[in-house]
Amino acid sequence: MAGLAHSPLEAAALIMDVVPLVMRRMRKEMRSRRMSGLSLPQFRTLIFLRRHEGASLSQVAAHVGVGLPSMSKIIESLVRRDLVTRVTSASDRRCVNLSLSNPGLATVEEARRETEARVAELLAELSHQQRAEVYGAMQALQAAFDGAEPLSKTPRGAAHANH
Amino acid sequence: MAGLAHSPLEAAALIMDVVPLVMRRMRKEMRSRRMSGLSLPQFRTLIFLRRHEGASLSQVAAHVGVGLPSMSKIIESLVRRDLVTRVTSASDRRCVNLSLSNPGLATVEEARRETEARVAELLAELSHQQRAEVYGAMQALQAAFDGAEPLSKTPRGAAHANH
DNA sequence: TATTGTTATACTCTATAACTATA
């Protein structure tokens, strides 16, 4: 399979073709299963909050990879739907403490289970070796695409706190 | 590397984490290089039109993976910016024939070159073997995630014109 | 003054439904 000499440019071209495709596919799966009407960013936000009770808006935004205004809006919609609680921090009243509500927890667990199952179903068509390849590739991409400036400097050895 | 036994579910979980990250990264690279202000779908539309002069709206929409209304708007904005020409088909006046204008061609080639270079730069940090793994994984994902219904049926033998 | 959020604007993307015009 792989093995051949693929330049970074060739790989880049392929990624730019495939990643948006996978993205849309995941979105479509979520919508078609009417996952409580959760979008991907909302979904990822809930997932993060499940593991980081009381996180601040900035922390969530950084992890999900969006700006503060975007995350503020996302949280706003989740709070409105009673999936997330948002309270002002006692220690630093500029911050908010975000947590999953009980319905929020139930929702995220069901949605995650469902969506993962759909994606897994698609992956089940791959061979064991292909799946291992995908897994390894995702880890590599995660390391390469996480953080990191658009270019230039990057002392870049800098550890990538793995969330 | 890979080699270990990863279940489809584990791989799915990782994909759901990494793919959105890569996606945002590409968007960010494009924006930070002020790629003529092209969004990813617009970009992909131009790329497709470069190889498919005179394609119809439906054809482009199918390839890019969006609905007709979305593509209609995307084309609208590209026509407004003089990057795409849209003329009614002579043979079937319900259809439109879409093509790149000269500025459109110049734009897409520069944008593609630039963006690929940025992505390639990130990939350059990977080992040769990792890159080969990524390449193979992308091909596998392309096959698994292209077309294919959310589940079930799929008479779908229908060939996938490989772009 | 610096930091944390929020609000305001303005686009783009997406989806559904209703509509036009062709066929």
Next chain:
DNA sequence: TATAGTTATAGAGTATAACAATA
């Protein structure tokens, strides 16, 4: 009637800039 596109509507994501509250 069926198909190709368009328009209308509505919601979500993103980005920038301006702003409030707190530190």
